[in-house]
Amino acid sequence: MAALGRCAPVLRIRAPSVADFNRFFVKPMLPVVLEGAASEWPAISRWRDDKYLHAAAGEALVDVEVGRSFLDPLLQQQRISLSSFMRQHLHQRVSCPARHRAQPRHPTCTLH
Numbered sequence: 592m593a594a595l596g597r598c599a600p601v602l603r604i605r606a607p608s609v610a611d612f613n614r615f616f617v618k619p620m621l622p623v624v625l626e627g628a629a630s631e632w633p634a635i636s637r638w639r640d641d642k643y644l645h646a647a648a649g650e651a652l653v654d655v656e657v658g659r660s661f662l663d664p665l666l667q668q669q670r671i672s673l674s675s676f677m678r679q680h681l682h683q684r685v686s687c688p689a690r691h692r693a694q695p696r697h698p699t700c701t702l703h
Contacts, residue, residue, distance in 0.1 A: 641677065649674035 603624040607615075616623045629635060637643050651673045658666035671679075 644677065645674050649677075655680075 601622045601624055603626055605626045606628075607625070612623075615621070637647075649672060652670050653673050653676055655669045655671060655676055656666060657669065660666075
């Protein structure tokens with residue numbers, strides 16, 4: 592048993608075969624970072640495109656928390672469209688150190 596507070600580094604690999612992945616990581620239950628595993632997924636390029644996000648999910652409602660931290664007594668919550676959030680908080684430089692977090696109103700919603 593490993594001593595508390597000591598961690599082994601996590602190996603980073605690219606494109607292992609299914610057999611190697613099972614043999615070296617799944618069966619011995621070892622963590623691994625699979626680099627580039629999702630690089631060919633359409634979402635990787637689509638979700639970087641603001642025009643696509645506005646067209647595909649711009650009207651979706653997101654819950655936004657605005658404040659310096661989750662313990663901030665002045666923390667505010669808003670429900671706005673994704674397009675509004677993007678215009679207000681991503682496309683403009685925010686001069687105050689407030690943090691913003693958007694969560695989908697319907698977490699099962701998917702973008703195609």
